[in-house]
Amino acid sequence: MFETTIPTGDTENRDRPPIALAQAEEKVVVPRPPDLMVPIRSLGENHRDRIAEHLLSLNPQDRYFRFGFAAKDPQVQAYVNGLNFERDEVFGIYNRRLKLIAMAHLAYSSDKRISASSEFGVSVLAHVRGRGYGARLFERAVMHARNEGVTSMYVHVLSENTAMLKIARRGGASVVRDGAESEAYLSLMPATFQTQVTEIMEEHLAQANYRFKAQSKQFWDTFGRLQKVWRL
Numbered sequence: 001m002f003e004t005t006i007p008t009g010d011t012e013n014r015d016r017p018p019i020a021l022a023q024a025e026e027k028v029v030v031p032r033p034p035d036l037m038v039p040i041r042s043l044g045e046n047h048r049d050r051i052a053e054h055l056l057s058l059n060p061q062d063r064y065f066r067f068g069f070a071a072k073d074p075q076v077q078a079y080v081n082g083l084n085f086e087r088d089e090v091f092g093i094y095n096r097r098l099k100l101i102a103m104a105h106l107a108y109s110s111d112k113r114i115s116a117s118s119e120f121g122v123s124v125l126a127h128v129r130g131r132g133y134g135a136r137l138f139e140r141a142v143m144h145a146r147n148e149g150v151t152s153m154y155v156h157v158l159s160e161n162t163a164m165l166k167i168a169r170r171g172g173a174s175v176v177r178d179g180a181e182s183e184a185y186l187s188l189m190p191a192t193f194q195t196q197v198t199e200i201m202e203e204h205l206a207q208a209n210y211r212f213k214a215q216s217k218q219f220w221d222t223f224g225r226l227q228k229v230w231r232l
């Protein structure tokens with residue numbers, strides 16, 4: 001296991017959230033047609049605080065699915081502090097208010113990417129699930145890993161995590177179930193000219209989209225402040 005999960009060293013006594021939370025979670029998902037173009041950008045050091053905000057806002061059930069146990073706030077924060085943006089790849093989707101609504105971490109088995117293997121971890125905020133963001137992040141991570149020369153990808157999935165298992169299977173992974181836990185494994189094809197150009201284009205568009213959102217947010221924040229002054 002690489003670093004998309006927090007090692008607890010204790011698989012027997014996992015802090016497992018109550019079933020009621022899982023059931024409540026399922027009610028949140030409102031199916032809707034997937035968004036056509038999802039601006040997924042790679043995240044660097046200056047996004048660490050927003051990554052922390054995103055992961056800390058996950059409820060215990062989501063944390064249990066994401067990390068393999070119901071990680072407490074300090075454990076989530078330690079994971080975020082330990083993210084190595086030089087070695088690994090972190091992708092994110094921002095909404096109009098520049099809130100990080102979905103993110104994925106692709107951790108490599110070694111600094112040398114060629115022939116390395118990788119581990120994928122993902123989370124999407126509850127109110128935007130069912131729009132295809134999880135699947136798009138998986139596809140983007142696969143494309144990036146291929147372009148880096150990585151040969152395989154793993155996802156550690158709890159067997160009850162239907163959504164993640166669907167994403168992995170649809171993405172071509174074979175899933176091996178071992179009781180409560182499953183391992184999704186995907187053997188990656190070598191990069192092609194198309195995967196390389198597509199990734200460059202997608203990243204470019206996502207960066208432009210982010211800049212547009214940032215400027216728009218700045219405008220509306222300033223407008224809001226001026227409105228308050230005018231009302232005085």
Ligand SMILES: CC(C)(COP(=O)(O)OP(=O)(O)OC[C@H]1O[C@@H](n2cnc3c(N)ncnc32)[C@H](O)[C@@H]1OP(=O)(O)O)[C@@H](O)C(=O)NCCC(=O)NCCS
Pocket residue numbers: 025026029031061062063065066120121122123124125128129130131132133134135136155156157161162163164166167170
């Ligand atoms: C798993 C997770 C990332 C999925 O995100 P998402 O954006 O809702 O996923 P998608 O919209 O791409 O949906 C993928 C598939 O799962 C299905 N799905 C989504 N939520 C589901 C649920 N609660 N139960 C069953 N299926 C579900 C979708 O309908 C879709 O299937 P389809 O392609 O047949 O339509 C999200 O639920 C999450 O963040 N969970 C907590 C963290 C986690 O489990 N991480 C994965 C382990 S690393």
